[in-house]
Amino acid sequence: MNKLIIISSLLVLIQSGEYNSHGNDERGNEIEKVVTTLFDMMRDSDGERIRELITEGATLHTVIQENGNTSLRETRFDDFIRSVSATEPGTLDEQLTSFISHEDENLATAWMEYQFFVSGEFSHCGVNTMNLVKKPDGWKIFSIVDTRRTEGC
Template identity: 40%
Template sequence: MYKTALALLLSIFTLSAFCQTDEADIKKTITTMFDGMRKGDTAMLAATFHKDMVLQSVGINKDGSTRLVTEKASAFVTSVGKPHTEVYDERITFNDIKIDGPLAMAWTPYKFYVGEKFSHCGVNIFQMMKTTAGWKIIYIVDTRRKDKCVE
């Protein structure tokens, strides 16, 4: 009985430790992506992406209808790497991370600044996959607005 209870407790603590490590690694991948964006470092940025990553934004048109915009990851990396005088600074909060084996989701409200000037805000949803090289971003969808920013 004692050995069974000890084995059960050990497996619970081990599973919890793995999830905490994965959560920290997921946060590190996302943080590295934004660090690369701030630095204009396309190699750093691209290293966080899976080769088949998809980027989408959900927005509201002037007439109130909803639109979906899809962008190629390569176009995003290129735009970040183009010379610009102001820093692209996306400030996020990690609200929720869910993990199921090699699949994870992170919900991150954000505020985006060009230099020190506020541009827009919204929420990112990252879908991530654990690979032999670590956690890679496979999908990002976001919302964009100028007001009603989540604090």
């Protein structure tokens, strides 16, 4: 529940303009590079290299809408990495349709719309939010939350 409150608070702050947007400057480009590298590694089925992009204890959640109820489903990052590694290269293809990031010193939040394809076939679309922290060796993802839908893409 605390994670949901933190994410909700960050989104409210972003929408209210409390964060500085650096969508096209060097830091914004660094954030986007981490995100696109994650999707490149998924496309290449290189799950083990994904570990280079995340912090210890990183979280991965999906917002689920069922029967009028909203819930969060957590996926362990180790399970996600095993799943990516088990696919043939080129099977998983997450394509961004928009991207924006906001940074404040060593904290960044990225919001992106996407379309997801499996073996070239459309699977779903939605939004990802990623929270990143600046470490000595670069920006690292510590949280990913996504939505998924098949209509209204």
